[in-house]
Amino acid sequence: xxxxxxxxxxxxxxxxxxxxxxSRRIGAWLGATLLVLVLAVLVFPEWFSSGRPNATDVRHAxxxxxxxxxxxxxxxxxxxxTRVVYGAGIxxxxxxxxxxxGVVGGVLLGLLSGLGRGWVDTVAMRVxxxxxxxxxxxxxxxxxxxxxRGSLNVALAIxxxxxxxxxxxxxxxxxxxxxxxYVEAAKILGVPPVRYLGRHVLPNVGGPLVVMASIGTGSAIxxxxxxxxxxxxxxxxxxxxxxxxxxxxxxxxxxxWIAVFPGLAVVVVVLSVTLLGRGVQARRLR
Amino acid sequence: MRAGRRLLAGLLVLWGAATLTxxxxxxIPGDQVDAILGPSLSVTPQLRAQITAEYGLDHPLVVQxxxxxxxxxxxxxxxxxxxxxxxGRLLAxxxxxxxxxxxxxxxxxxxxAILAVLVTAGSGRFGRWLASVIELLAVSVPNFWLGxxxxxxxxxxxxxxxxxxxxxxxxxxxPTATLALPxxxxxxxxxxQELELADGRPFAISVRARGASEVxxxxxxxxxxxxxxxxxxxxxxxxSLIGGTVLVENIFVRPGIGRTLVGxxxxxxxxxxxxxxxxxxxxxxxxxxVVDLLYPIIDPRLxxxxxx
Numbered sequence: 143x144x145x146x147x148x149x150x151x152x153x154x155x156x157x158x159x160x161x162x163x164x165s166r167r168i169g170a171w172l173g174a175t176l177l178v179l180v181l182a183v184l185v186f187p188e189w190f191s192s193g194r195p196n197a198t199d200v201r202h203a204x205x206x207x208x209x210x211x212x213x214x215x216x217x218x219x220x221x222x223x224t225r226v227v228y229g230a231g232i233x234x235x236x237x238x239x240x241x242x243x244g245v246v247g248g249v250l251l252g253l254l255s256g257l258g259r260g261w262v263d264t265v266a267m268r269v270x271x272x273x274x275x276x277x278x279x280x281x282x283x284x285x286x287x288x289x290x291r292g293s294l295n296v297a298l299a300i301x302x303x304x305x306x307x308x309x310x311x312x313x314x315x316x317x318x319x320x321x322x323x324y325v326e327a328a329k330i331l332g333v334p335p336v337r338y339l340g341r342h343v344l345p346n347v348g349g350p351l352v353v354m355a356s357i358g359t360g361s362a363i364x365x366x367x368x369x370x371x372x373x374x375x376x377x378x379x380x381x382x383x384x385x386x387x388x389x390x391x392x393x394x395x396x397x398x399w400i401a402v403f404p405g406l407a408v409v410v411v412v413l414s415v416t417l418l419g420r421g422v423q424a425r426r427l428r
Numbered sequence: 429m430r431a432g433r434r435l436l437a438g439l440l441v442l443w444g445a446a447t448l449t450x451x452x453x454x455x456i457p458g459d460q461v462d463a464i465l466g467p468s469l470s471v472t473p474q475l476r477a478q479i480t481a482e483y484g485l486d487h488p489l490v491v492q493x494x495x496x497x498x499x500x501x502x503x504x505x506x507x508x509x510x511x512x513x514x515x516g517r518l519l520a521x522x523x524x525x526x527x528x529x530x531x532x533x534x535x536x537x538x539x540x541a542i543l544a545v546l547v548t549a550g551s552g553r554f555g556r557w558l559a560s561v562i563e564l565l566a567v568s569v570p571n572f573w574l575g576x577x578x579x580x581x582x583x584x585x586x587x588x589x590x591x592x593x594x595x596x597x598x599x600x601x602x603p604t605a606t607l608a609l610p611x612x613x614x615x616x617x618x619x620x621q622e623l624e625l626a627d628g629r630p631f632a633i634s635v636r637a638r639g640a641s642e643v644x645x646x647x648x649x650x651x652x653x654x655x656x657x658x659x660x661x662x663x664x665x666x667x668s669l670i671g672g673t674v675l676v677e678n679i680f681v682r683p684g685i686g687r688t689l690v691g692x693x694x695x696x697x698x699x700x701x702x703x704x705x706x707x708x709x710x711x712x713x714x715x716x717x718v719v720d721l722l723y724p725i726i727d728p729r730l731x732x733x734x735x736x
Contacts, residue, residue: 272444275709279671287693287701364570368675371572372690395584405573413568
């Protein structure tokens, strides 16, 4: 998410869109197809693998990738492919939960500051400035240092670190809608705030928020896997992709497949989310 | 006037960051004395009382807060809970390798980006498509996975570079590449867009009309326009390098701030974590302020704009 934001800040507004509409559309379709496949793996893992993720078979430890074991086996003879399939739910779950936390926190803080104006706005935006001055990963690590490790805590940490980005977006959108003539008209007509907030402000904030959340999901999944790689995610037997990668790193010299395939799964998911997000963004801008 | 406002805004952010870290130190669930003592076996009431007095935990929170700010102003970052030493000294010992890695990665990323743009400039539809695919990969591939692939290929399959540690310039190559390639992809994206923009400007037409070659036009004129917006990305680059070094130092088992940080998170040595967060906020604010103040000097057009 921060990459996309940084880019939009740096590039002049008049710069030509480098990728033409057709390749964007093809990219979006590719992303959507991949994502449907990933979701199918997530919801019906048993369709994709008949094994169990934690079934050990020490006699066949460190088997290289083959037809029997597509991604090979790890140090306990567990099938890496089966583990990647069953890990999808955990890895994606943490990422999506984190984005959800970021969106909810961002909407609350952004609306509070957009509607509150005055000193509420000033204080809220100063807080956002402070949080934006710290890299997201460091902010997430600070949260983990306070609340401890584990999958839920990792999701919470990444979500909290994303809050300032969403808050800034929501506030900007809310302010521009609140200053618009139709909201002025609604106010003059005596429409209660709850009505015009629901009818005008939220729908206008929603569009850009969905785009940002969809692009942000990719970086949230990456960040979650990253924290797991650092050993802060779910504990040992979990087939979470970052945790698998971290365990497999010890055998990189002899059995590269243990760490490489879970990482590849992260890459595929992030790529599909990014392609789809960029496609949606291009549509909105048109 | 403008400079004064910028400095004040920067100081406000730093004060906010200090307040944030103070809150983080006191938000830890459970007793702070327990956090300081760690999982030790026998804790006598005398020891608890001694720790409480030593850290001033019996004072009101406001007093502790002002105390904390005062110590920060004097450059005292506090005492590590786990290692019996001041956090400042601990970080001073570790910062060398991290700065070295971050600087070499920043330099490499910039060089990679410029080369990539120059090579693909004017290479037609296919070149542009290929460049955008590579740039998409660069922003989508997590650096921890890239590091792993580089290790597998260049340390284990073909043992060219050491897999572990910071021994010598060879040990710096793979970690630098891991950080620099994704960053280079982002920078290349920005530079390419700006280069195409500058290429259509009237000054480019007039340079062409003088009969100058395309190479001359790019190197002497348009590239300069394309590179200046990168300066506004500096603070973001610093942030992503700080975040990136955390993962890369752990993947490559290099000493440095990132390794120290993760160790401190695991052992819940909060003063070390908050100090690193604070230092990174200082780096961000300083770079941002400097860039803001320098930008009109780098880009003369802004000076003309502010005068009118």
